[in-house]
Amino acid sequence: MNRIVQYKEHDSVMVAVDCIIFGFDGKEIKALLVKRGFEPELGKWSLMGGFVNYKESVDAAANRILDQLTGLSSVYMEQLYCFGDVDRDPGGRVVSVAYFALIKIDDYSQELMKEHNAKWVSLNKIPVLVFDHKQMIKVAKSRLQQKVSRQPIGFALLPDKFTLQQLQALYEAIYETVFDKRNFTKKILSLGVLEKLNEKDKETSKKGSYYYVFIRERYSKLENENFTFI
Amino acid sequence: MNRIVQYKEHDSVMVAVDCIIFGFDGKEIKALLVKRGFEPELGKWSLMGGFVNYKESVDAAANRILDQLTGLSSVYMEQLYCFGDVDRDPGGRVVSVAYFALIKIDDYSQELMKEHNAKWVSLNKIPVLVFDHKQMIKVAKSRLQQKVSRQPIGFALLPDKFTLQQLQALYEAIYETVFDKRNFTKKILSLGVLEKLNEKDKETSKKGSYYYVFIRERYSKLENENFTFI
DNA sequence: GCAAAAGTGTTTTGTCTACACCCATGA
C-alpha cells in the first residue's frame, strides 16, 4: 500500500482523539466517563476516545467518536489541545488530540449509557483515569471557564428553554462561585440575546419562573464588540 | 521493528510541527517565513516545520525545529492548534501541530536567515503559503491578541529594556489600533510590574525616554487576579 | 529659539458591586 506519497523517510505515529463531554444536571458540571473496553487498562475509567483513520480528518474522527458514544450530532464541540508526550500511552506511540463537547445532559440516552458502561461524574469527584486523561479534563475545565465568559456556548448545556435561575446556576457551577441574583439578571438581560417566553417553569416553585430562549441572531450583532457574559 | 505495542490494528500517520514565529520591528508584527527546501512545493514560502520523531514528544519536536531555524532556546512558545485535514498536505497524510513563538527580532542572526532562506514579513503582507499555513498564521494572530491582554508575553517581543513608547507601539501593532498615550501609561504602570531604569533611550528623541524592565516576580503576585494589560 | 518627542492630571462617563423588600402561588 503506497500511503506515504513523498515523505518516505519520516516516522509515523498513531493519532487518537479523546472527548471531554460536559453536561449540567442543574447543580453541577459533570464529565462523561466510560469504562475502557480494551487493553491496555481494560476496565479502568477513561474518556471516550478512538483512533483517527488514515482517510479521516481529525475533526471527523472526533465527531464520529462523539456520535458513537452519545448518538448526538450537531453538538457544540471544539478542539482543546494536542497531547504528545512519548510515553503518555503504554499501548504504543499515540498522539492524542483532545476535544471538548457540551451536551444537554437529558439528551443522553440511558441505553447508550449502559451499552458503553458510561457514567456522569462531577468535576471534583473524578476518579483515577487512564494515561493523561485527568490532565485533559483539567485543561478542558479551564478552557470552558475562559470560553463561557466571551461566547454563548453555555446554552449548549441547558435545555432550549431555561429559566434565569438555571442559567445562573450553570455559571455558578462553571466558576465555582455565587453571583448576586439581581446583578446577574441585569447583566445577562442587558446583552439582549435572550427572549422571555410567555410561559413559566412551575417545577421548582409555586410562583413559577419565566422561561427564556437564546436568540443566536441577536448574538451575532454583539459578536465583534467587547463584552462578557459574566 | 516492533514499535506498535498493542494497538496493531490501527492506522498511523505522520505528525508534523509548524512554527509561527512572531517578531516586532518597532512598528509592525512580523512572521518569519522560509523558502521551502524540499518537495512538495519546493521553493515556495512556508512556515518553518518538520516531522515529529517516533521517540520524541510533540513539544520537543517544536523546540528542536525552532532551535534549528533560530538558534534560540528558552523563547516563548506555546501550542496553537492541531490541523488535521486529510488532504492538507499533498505529500502524504500529515497531521500538523502548530506552535507559535515570540522572539526578539534582533536576536535572530542574519547568517541563519540566509542559511534558511528566511525573511520577516508583516502580517498584512503575507504571500501565498503552502498548504494551510496562511490559516495557521491567522489563528496564531488571533491567539496572540487574546493572550497578550491577560499574560505578560508581549515583553518577549521587546528588548530586555524598552521605553513606554516601544511598549505602546507593540500593543498598537498587535491590536491594529491606537491608544491614548496618557491612559496607556497610567494603566500599564498601575499594574506595578515594570521598573523604571535610571537610563534613557536617546535614539528617537533629543529629550530621550526612560527605559523600563519587566519584573516577573512582581507579575506573579497579580497572576491569579482579574486584570488585563490593556 | 525652535522643532520634536517625552512626560504628566483632571473631569466625565460608564460599569460593577453591594444590598432588601414585595409578589405570586400552592399547600
Place this chain on the structure above:
DNA sequence: TCATGGGTGTAGACAAAACACTTTTGC
C-alpha cells in the same frame, strides 16, 4: 395564612475614556 422561591432598583465605588499643555534638548 404562611412558607417558598421569583422578581425587581438604587446608591456608591471603581475603572475607563476623553482631553492639552509643559518639559527637555540637540540643532
